Amino acid sequence: MSQASLSHGHGHDHAAHGHVEPQIAARALLKPELVNCESGMFRMLGYGLMLAGVLGLVLTGVIGFGSKEASRQAVAAYHMGFLFCVGLSVGCLGFQMILQQFNAGWSAALRRQAENVAAMVWVCALLFIPIAVNAFIGGDEFKLFSWMSLEHTAGDVLFQKKAAWLNPEFWAVRAAVYFLVWIALSQRLARLSRKQDETGDRWLTAKARRTSSFGLLLFALTTAFASFDWLMSLDYHWFSTMFGVYFFAGSIVSAVAVIILILGLAVGAGKLTGLVTSEHFHDAGKLLFAFIVFWAYVTFSQYFLIWYSNIPEESAFYNLRQIGAWRQVSIFLAFGHFIIPFLFVLFRGTKRNRRLLMLAALWMLAMHALDLFYIVRPVLKSVPLGERLHLDVLGLLGPVCLFLGLVLRKVVSAPLMPLKDPRLHEALEHKNYV
Amino acid sequence: MSNKRSKTIYKTPQGAVVYGVVAEFDTPASLSRAAEKVRDAGYTKWDVYSPFPVHGIEEAMGLPATKLPLLTGLVGLCGAGIGLIFQWWVTAVAYPMVVQGKPFFAWEPWTPVTFEFGVLFTAFCSLLGMLAFNKLPMWYHPLMKKERFLRVSDDRLVICIETSDPKFNIDSARNLLENAGGRHIDLVEE
Numbered sequence: 001m002s003q004a005s006l007s008h009g010h011g012h013d014h015a016a017h018g019h020v021e022p023q024i025a026a027r028a029l030l031k032p033e034l035v036n037c038e039s040g041m042f043r044m045l046g047y048g049l050m051l052a053g054v055l056g057l058v059l060t061g062v063i064g065f066g067s068k069e070a071s072r073q074a075v076a077a078y079h080m081g082f083l084f085c086v087g088l089s090v091g092c093l094g095f096q097m098i099l100q101q102f103n104a105g106w107s108a109a110l111r112r113q114a115e116n117v118a119a120m121v122w123v124c125a126l127l128f129i130p131i132a133v134n135a136f137i138g139g140d141e142f143k144l145f146s147w148m149s150l151e152h153t154a155g156d157v158l159f160q161k162k163a164a165w166l167n168p169e170f171w172a173v174r175a176a177v178y179f180l181v182w183i184a185l186s187q188r189l190a191r192l193s194r195k196q197d198e199t200g201d202r203w204l205t206a207k208a209r210r211t212s213s214f215g216l217l218l219f220a221l222t223t224a225f226a227s228f229d230w231l232m233s234l235d236y237h238w239f240s241t242m243f244g245v246y247f248f249a250g251s252i253v254s255a256v257a258v259i260i261l262i263l264g265l266a267v268g269a270g271k272l273t274g275l276v277t278s279e280h281f282h283d284a285g286k287l288l289f290a291f292i293v294f295w296a297y298v299t300f301s302q303y304f305l306i307w308y309s310n311i312p313e314e315s316a317f318y319n320l321r322q323i324g325a326w327r328q329v330s331i332f333l334a335f336g337h338f339i340i341p342f343l344f345v346l347f348r349g350t351k352r353n354r355r356l357l358m359l360a361a362l363w364m365l366a367m368h369a370l371d372l373f374y375i376v377r378p379v380l381k382s383v384p385l386g387e388r389l390h391l392d393v394l395g396l397l398g399p400v401c402l403f404l405g406l407v408l409r410k411v412v413s414a415p416l417m418p419l420k421d422p423r424l425h426e427a428l429e430h431k432n433y434v
Numbered sequence: 435m436s437n438k439r440s441k442t443i444y445k446t447p448q449g450a451v452v453y454g455v456v457a458e459f460d461t462p463a464s465l466s467r468a469a470e471k472v473r474d475a476g477y478t479k480w481d482v483y484s485p486f487p488v489h490g491i492e493e494a495m496g497l498p499a500t501k502l503p504l505l506t507g508l509v510g511l512c513g514a515g516i517g518l519i520f521q522w523w524v525t526a527v528a529y530p531m532v533v534q535g536k537p538f539f540a541w542e543p544w545t546p547v548t549f550e551f552g553v554l555f556t557a558f559c560s561l562l563g564m565l566a567f568n569k570l571p572m573w574y575h576p577l578m579k580k581e582r583f584l585r586v587s588d589d590r591l592v593i594c595i596e597t598s599d600p601k602f603n604i605d606s607a608r609n610l611l612e613n614a615g616g617r618h619i620d621l622v623e624e
Binding site: 300303304307308310431433 | 489490534535542543545546
């Protein structure tokens with residue numbers, strides 16, 4: 001062994017032979033039966049989720065027709081589910097672009113799943129249609145966004161100052177722009193990656209990286225403004241300059257969690273043996289941990305600044321959520337979304353154990369849903385927390401199950417890894433040294 | 435590692451006390467393989483010297499996982515607690531003063547300082563704990579007297595089995611290192 005090949009583990013390639021040998025070794029590991037997922041379990045799970053999703057949507061619609069208040073509550077619950085799907089796909093889009101930008105070698109083992117989830121963002125565009133219908137058709141009393149009802153905003157100076165931005169037409173055009181950007185970016189990245197599976201062209205990686213450079217800028221702007229349009233404007237008097245980051249933080253936690261779950265299920269189904277190991281779960285777990293802390297940091301900072309300045313327009317958001325039963329929800333969110341998972345994922349043993357990490361990921365998905373519930377649901381002041389709770393749950397789970405079912409169909413449609421990614425050998429040999 | 439020390443004292447023909455047996459290696463791979471052999475032979479008082487970190491050497495040497503994270507975590511929690519109690523004492527007990535109508539006892543403004551105290555104590559504990567666990571600073575080491583050993587800071591890797599090891603025997607240690615591919619096997623004086 002020469003000095004050059006010794007330093008292989010340090011990330012340098014001094015000599016050509018130190019580069020080619022591992023690639024051949026990696027290719028020998030990539031057996032078709034391990035990377036192609038025609039697993040019946042995945043298909044069954046996918047169809048089951050889609051069926052549950054359709055059932056949830058139908059039930060939400062049926063219960064929503066019960067009364068005026070129930071219909072607005074149904075739209076709100078559906079809106080949470082829609083935003084959960086947006087968070088998953090957009091979070092995965094941002095995540096894979098960050099990995100591409102950093103040229104992160106280790107990540108080649110799990111990037112394909114981020115591509116799959118992000119590529120399903122077109123489903124979110126379809127899921128948006130009912131919300132657009134709610135905005136344009138139907139009486140004012142059914143509208144989810146109170147700024148869209150004229151009787152609500154009449155004579156409201158604070159609204160008139162914002163009317164240039166907050167009007168339904170411009171709002172719909174912006175939504176179209178967000179979806180166009182997300183669909184274009186995610187489809188391009190997924191296409192480049194799948195094309196590389198066939199051709200093995202290394203330059204496709206460079207193209208993906210170049211797309212990610214300006215893509216990240218577009219991503220940051222579109223997600224921030226989408227969160228202003230779809231979440232912050234629910235209470236149009238309120239504003240928070242951190243809100244875009246808050247939405248991004250929650251979304252990327254759920255994105256990393258869903259990637260862990262997909263890979264964990266694949267490994268559990270006997271796929272990717274020796275390819276995705278506890279080393280990769282360890283790294284995904286570290287990122288999950290980091291984004292949990294990031295969420296807590298952003299959420300606390302937003303609260304802290306508003307608490308300190310104590311301006312009525314700003315503090316109304318937290319005032320509403322610190323009264324009655326919502327206070328308990330706030331405290332539960334602080335513990336459930338931060339303190340408990342922080343203490344659980346902190347330990348090396350949790351991150352390296354597939355089952356424990358999947359448990360943490362599932363928990364974080366539930367907490368992300370609760371986070372959206374906490375942002376959206378208190379807006380319906382006339383419907384107290386706990387009333388028709390089944391409607392909240394069904395409305396949220398309907399679109400989410402449908403979306404995840406479609407994601408699983410996408411997962412089985414291609415190899416579970418970018419087979420000819422030039423960084424794949426680095427990813428497969430990756431180890432976490434102490 | 436066990437704290438048992440050998441009672442036997444080995445001496446060179448000139449009468450100097452022997453510290454241990456050293457052997458040189460050329461590559462991290464051969465060093466790791468030799469370390470595995472020394473580990474499997476059951477030695478406890480020995481060490482590996484290298485100019486750069488060798489990945490995977492912990493397993494090859496059979497070293498137990500470090501306790502430093504546990505210590506750091508506990509000290510960090512203590513630090514956060516001290517930060518919290520300190521702020522409570524200052525703002526609610528020793529010098530209570532109304533600022534912007536905020537309560538004396540409020541967790542919101544205390545969180546950043548509590549966090550910073552935790553980080554400060556964690557950082558100090560990590561550094562000082564690492565030094566203590568590595569027995570640093572170390573002002574003298576018998577190996578430093580050897581001219582050849584200085585190449586360990588350049589291009590040589592060295593294993594040294596110490597005479598204080600309860601299993602130590604000059605001949606068997608020599609043979610072991612020789613069979614493991616060690617070169618320039620030599621005695622080191624205390």
